[in-house]
């Protein structure tokens with residue numbers, strides 16, 4: 441198994457060299473995630489936990505497959521996990537790729553692009569009907585059926601950042617600044633309509 445701390449250290453010193461700040465980041469290996477390569481979670485002001493799928497750290501996997509994901513998550517940290525995969529996140533990712541052309545930081549990456557056989561994909565695509573996103577960190581909430589959350593999304597907060605949820609449609613229609621403002625307003629208890 442590859443040394444995650446070593447690969448992460450390499451990515452962080454590359455960011456340091458071009459002056460991109462990412463705060464305090466703790467890395468861990470995720471042995472359970474089947475559907476995601478990596479995840480960045482806000483733990484406090486400027487403190488982030490990033491976990492990377494063990495699948496990417498196998499000895500037979502290319503180093504760059506792991507480093508692209510580590511860098512992807514570090515860019516979330518550098519953005520304060522605010523912009524999802526748009527806005528400032530995109531701008532920082534572009535700056536990293538400009539400085540280090542070996543990187544290919546994508547919003548999402550297929551199994552095939554990571555060098556895995558597509559047949560490895562353990563989950564079949566689920567037919568979600570309801571899509572919501574957190575205004576604070578962009579986390580997705582997807583449901584196949586209209587359950588408790590769908591009946592009253594306003595009553596729920598994001599487990600990652602305590603943000604409020606809106607439909608994915610509304611989320612996409614807002615700029616990062618508008619999302620932040622709406623999030624603050626909803627947290628403060630403003631009711632809409």
Ligand SMILES: [Zn+2]
Pocket residue numbers: 512513516524525547
């Ligand atoms: Zn991401």
Ligand SMILES: [Zn+2]
Pocket residue numbers: 574575576577578579598599600601602603
């Ligand atoms: Zn959130």
